[in-house]
Amino acid sequence: MLGELNDKQVEHLLSKQIIGRVACTDHDLPYIVPVNYVYNGREIISHSIPGKKIDMMRKNPRVCFQVDEINSIFDWQSVVAWGRFEEITDMAEKEQAMMALTHRLMPFAEQPSDHASHGLATQEADIGTRLDLIVYKIVLVNKTGRFEHR
Template sequence: MLDIDEMGQREIQGFLQQVGYGHLGCIHKGKPYVMPMHYYFDDPAIYLFTTEGMKTHDIDTNPEVCLQIEEIHDPLHWRSVIVNGRADRLTEQQDIDRAMQFIKERNPTQIKP
């Protein structure tokens, strides 16, 4: 029998800090749509980076999203967290610069000069 334990808040925060990638769920033309994304967790915010396109259009249309993060070692040893929230675009340049710095530190291949 599979034994499933709930993670506490501190464990969830550590997990979000550690992993850095997950699956973003949003609504595309009225239907659920999930795509892989890198993220940066700076409690309580989660920063995502994407170029203009389908994801940004979908989020502008309906900003309610979820992010599912998982770590699978084998079928009996895995962890998963789902975060629900509202996606907002950064509009202030200092916030954009700070988020870009997070992304560069976490995943330097995402941003090319």
């Protein structure tokens, strides 16, 4: 059976998952990449180092975000959301966002100490000390979801 997720199911899936995909465009070039994230009920919070994704979102802040849960080819659910990229530059907000990401993602790490390249801090006192780290949010303006179940 195919169907649409209701608002509560959309919110649950966004809150439950930790890996989603950000789609952005630069002129006629679409680009989609997986990102780790935390959802605070209004925004997708994520981080990156400088690169293509950040360059594209700075030029065109209108983005799309997708997350799914796939149990099998006939048992899945997916959310697509549209929003606006906003880089977090305020240090207090940046530290708060990185702390939320760290607390959300670390329970899923096989070896929590093995993540220096990911921009996550081993100690909360180290949050915000990496100069090339870009922290951003996607302010969601529209969300929709679909599912298939047997």
